[in-house]
Amino acid sequence: MKGFLSTLFFLFICAAFSFAQQFTVATYNIRYDASGDVGNLWKDRYPHLVQLIRFHGFDIFGTQEGLKHQLEDIKNNLPGYTYIGVGRDDGKNGGEHAAIFYNVTKFDVIKQGNFWLAENTETPNKGWDAALPRICTWGLFKEKETGFEFFLFNTHFDHIGVEARKQSAKLIVRKAHELGNGIPMIITGDFNVDQRNESYHVLNDGGEVTDAYELSPLKYAPTSTYNGFDIRKTGDSRIDHIFLSKPFSVIRYGILTDSYQGKTPSDHFPVMAEVHVP
Numbered sequence: 216m217k218g219f220l221s222t223l224f225f226l227f228i229c230a231a232f233s234f235a236q237q238f239t240v241a242t243y244n245i246r247y248d249a250s251g252d253v254g255n256l257w258k259d260r261y262p263h264l265v266q267l268i269r270f271h272g273f274d275i276f277g278t279q280e281g282l283k284h285q286l287e288d289i290k291n292n293l294p295g296y297t298y299i300g301v302g303r304d305d306g307k308n309g310g311e312h313a314a315i316f317y318n319v320t321k322f323d324v325i326k327q328g329n330f331w332l333a334e335n336t337e338t339p340n341k342g343w344d345a346a347l348p349r350i351c352t353w354g355l356f357k358e359k360e361t362g363f364e365f366f367l368f369n370t371h372f373d374h375i376g377v378e379a380r381k382q383s384a385k386l387i388v389r390k391a392h393e394l395g396n397g398i399p400m401i402i403t404g405d406f407n408v409d410q411r412n413e414s415y416h417v418l419n420d421g422g423e424v425t426d427a428y429e430l431s432p433l434k435y436a437p438t439s440t441y442n443g444f445d446i447r448k449t450g451d452s453r454i455d456h457i458f459l460s461k462p463f464s465v466i467r468y469g470i471l472t473d474s475y476q477g478k479t480p481s482d483h484f485p486v487m488a489e490v491h492v493p
Contacts, residue, residue, distance in 0.1 A: 236363040236492040237466070238321065241276035242403035242455050243268075244371070244483035247311055248285055255444050255478065257285060264480035265292045267473050271487060275317040275356065277369030277403035279483075283308045295320055299327045300369075303350035306339055313352045313369045313404070325364065326355040330390060332370065332383040345379035351387060355395065363492060366391055366400040372407045372414070380407065380414040388423050399492070400424065402458040405483065409439075409452040424458035427488035431468035438472060444482045446474050455486045464491050 245264060248257040268276070268289075278286070278298075286298055296316050304310030306329065317324070332349040333342025341348050351370040357363070368387050373379045384406075391400050402424055408414045410426070419426050428434060439450035459465070466489040473480070 236358055236361055237490070238274040238358070239272055239487055239489050240367070240401055240403065240457060241268075241271075241273045241485050241487040242279075242369070242405070242457055243276055243485035244279040244405040244455060244481060245281050245285060245289075246481040246483065247280040248282055252444070255482075257288075260478075260480050261285070261288050262292070263475045265289055267471065267480055267485065268293060271471060271485075273316075273485075273487060274321055275315065275367060276485075276487075277352075277367065278312070278314050278316065279369075279371040279405040281312045281314055282310070283312070286312060286314050289316065299324060299354050300352040301329050301350070303331070303348045304339055310348070311371070313350050313371050315352055315354055315367055315369045317354075317356065321359060323357045323359060324354050325357050326394075328353055328394075330386075332372070332379065332386060336386070336390075342376075343379040343382050344376035345373035346375035347373060349373050349379070349383065351383075351390070353390070353394070355398070364398060366395060366398055368400065368402045368404075370402070370404040370406075372404065374407045377414075381417055384414055384417040384421075388418070388421065391423075399463060400460045401463070401490075403456070405455050407454055409454050415456070418456075418458055424460050427457040427459055427465045427468050427490070428453065430459065430463075431465040431488065433467040435467070435469035438470065438484070440470055440484050440486055442479050442482055442484055444479055446472075446477060446479055453486075455483055457486060457488050459488075459490065462492050464493070465489065466491055
């Protein structure tokens with residue numbers, strides 16, 4: 216009888232996990248294709264960048280700084296993935312994107328859209344004290360196997376505007392409520408502020424979302440997320456973040472410091488989190 220009950224308990228646990236949602240989410244500033252990046256040109260970097268993504272098994276991930284041709288290079292070398300997002304300069308293909316890539320065998324896109332981090336969210340423009348136009352791309356995703364739905368917002372905050380960063384953080388949460396209040400959400404991006412900055416705490420301490428780093432029982436964070444193409448760079452400053460709402464939990468979190476021939480695929484390390492929803 217005891218053995219029978221143990222078997223039943225084991226089968227119950229297996230069944231519970233089979234219906235649970237578990238996937239790997241990441242954020243990756245891929246560095247725009249700059250002709251001045253001597254020794255780190257995009258044509259040399261992107262094959263290693265794609266292999267990194269494939270090896271670590273990102274299921275869905277936000278990117279920053281990608282120009283249209285860079286996104287196409289990734290898509291063409293990442294079988295089974297596609298992306299959503301538009302250029303921040305014209306709402307079409309112009310300028311840097313905050314594109315979201317996802318595994319098409321695992322997720323469907325129910326709805327998608329973009330808004331600018333500005334007082335006028337509908338057209339390309341600079342907000343508050345920002346130096347450049349900044350955009351947020353979002354999607355409402357449905358996990359094919361379970362039907363679980365969640366929002367993913369991906370963005371790149373301004374590198375100059377202090378007020379712009381604070382207001383952008385508030386804006387994303389407000390937009391999430393407008394689009395689907397109560398639906399779980401993930402916010403990924405290069406926020407250009409680390410865990411000690413006021414703008415970071417607007418999000419992390421606001422009661423809506425929490426940094427995956429804080430939620431994870433297993434953390435691999437050997438250095439800062441920005442490396443400046445210098446593999447020797449040290450520190451603990453995390454400016455690339457993954458924020459999660461309830462009911463997401465985190466199994467493991469990592470700043471992935473993969474390199475090739477003493478080089479890094481981007482001037483940022485990707486950040487990944489394996490997430491779970493009971």
